[in-house]
Amino acid sequence: MLLGHTRDPLWPAPEQALLDARRFLEEQKGRRVLVAPHTDVDGLTSGVLMLRALEAVGARPLARVPGKGEHAHSPAFQDRLRVGAWDSLVVLDMGSRAAPIVPDLPTLVVDHHLSDTFPPGARVLTANGHEPIANSSLLTYVLVSPLVVPGPLEWLAVMGTVADLGADAPMPFLKDALKRAGRKAVTESVALLNAARRSARFPVPVALEVLLRAGKASDISEGHVPGVDVLRDCRLEVQHEVARCAKTPPRFAGKVALLLISSEAQVHPLVAVRWAQRLPEHIVIVANAGYLPGRVNFAMRSRAPVDLIAWLKDLDLPPLEGEYANGHARATGGSLSQADFLRFIEAAGFRGLRTFDVERRGAFPG
Incomplete structure (x- = not known):
């Protein structure tokens, strides 16, 4: 079937x-x-x-x-x-x-x-x-x-x-x-295609063209259609940024762990997954001040049995400017102004952070 x-x-x-x-x-x-x-x-x-x-x-x-x-x-x-x-x-x-x-x-x-x-x-x-x-x-x-x-x-x-x-x-x-x-071809192709949207260059139209040209997963994984070389470069860039940002030491507030990173690549969800494996009883928040100018994009993951969207809504914050409490119960995040992110993270238990802590710096991969 x-x-x-x-x-x-x-x-x-x-x-x-x-x-x-x-x-x-x-x-x-x-x-x-x-x-x-x-x-x-x-x-x-x-x-x-x-x-x-x-x-x-x-x-x-x-x-x-x-x-x-x-x-x-x-x-x-x-x-x-x-x-x-x-x-x-x-x-x-x-x-x-x-x-x-x-x-x-x-x-x-x-x-x-x-x-x-x-x-x-x-x-x-x-x-x-x-x-x-x-x-x-x-x-x-x-x-x-x-x-x-x-x-x-x-x-x-x-x-x-x-x-x-x-x-x-x-x-x-x-x-x-x-x-x-083809399991191997599918998993390899998924990694290549996802790298396009995570890359700081964001060549998603190239990823779409690759899919439109391909007739099967192995056409992508084996590089039989134009554009795969761009995706391979993106994957190397993302791997480098994940390795760099995952070295960031977390801060703790009870069972919540916070990592503050700065990268123009969309690596905060991948870093959150990696740290959730290291801290299985915690809610992990990875906040990326370098992804979009003037904003803090964050990803939340946890291996504990917690509804992350419900957890966010229980913080009972006033309306925030941007993305907040959307997605999936076990994989969510958002995009907030610096001021609103500081309000959110203070409600989550992290007090004393300042605008300086969520400014973009050293953001471009390389």
């Missing part, structure tokens, strides 16, 4: 929701459709699957990816989405909020993150709440399978699933699908 293809009417999302979303896609024949995927492997593979499906129904799709630190509700990205004459918009793997993305543009949102708010008027397909919660590329694959020849595209959903949930995720038929795609 192909990955995720079951007869369960409630999985990976309710059957009616899948039918409604599929009808939206079928209605795009002859129309110009903007596809906006998240920049990680799950998002990019979702994007390629969606592009292939829209092409199959006769639409004229084009992908546009967010920039560094952006998402579907970032004003700068929304401004770029408005450029051009589009008939509709498909947003993939970028969460959901109760605000329009591009007003008056028919929109389909495909996602799996925890949310109970959605853009007004948008058609929404979410896997959240339907266990085991499917990642976005798997959800997209099930959605578009009746519109394409699904077998040759299965490897894309496999890669997105492994990237988001791991090779042992409890997804129907993942073991066999991973064997067909």
Whole structure:
């Protein structure tokens, strides 16, 4: 059986929701459709699957990816989405909020993150709440399978699933699908593609082009398509930055550990994972003052049985400027102004930090 293809009417999302979303896609024949995927492997593979499906129904799709630190509700990205004459918009793997993305543009949102708010008027397909919660590329694959020849595209959903949930995720038929795609090729390709969004250079459009050119995972892992050399350079850069930043000594406040780093690369989640393994009973916060000018981007991980989003909300802070308490219960983070980050981290138990402690310095990899 192909990955995720079951007869369960409630999985990976309710059957009616899948039918409604599929009808939206079928209605795009002859129309110009903007596809906006998240920049990680799950998002990019979702994007390629969606592009292939829209092409199959006769639409004229084009992908546009967010920039560094952006998402579907970032004003700068929304401004770029408005450029051009589009008939509709498909947003993939970028969460959901109760605000329009591009007003008056028919929109389909495909996602799996925890949310109970959605853009007004948008058609929404979410896997959240339907266990085991499917990642976005798997959800997209099930959605578009009746519109394409699904077998040759299965490897894309496999890669997105492994990237988001791991090779042992409890997804129907993942073991066999991973064997067909080639486990070694998939894991190598995931590492290369993810390096693009983590690199300070942020060549995510190159990663998307690599996926569009490839016909299987080994085309990427073995460098058979143009652009893989760029991804390999990105991976070396990220490995260097993780090794450098992971040497930072943590500060402690009870069962919370804080590491303050500065890098233009998006290495704070990787450093957080590494330190969560070293400190399995702690909540680990890695704060990166170098990723975006004037902001502190932070990642939170823990091996302890704690809902990190609930933990953040229990701090009972006033509204903060930026990203906060979004994502997954076991993997979250945010992006705050320096002042708001200091308010947050003081509420978490770390008193006495100053703006100087969260200023960018020595940020560029090298």
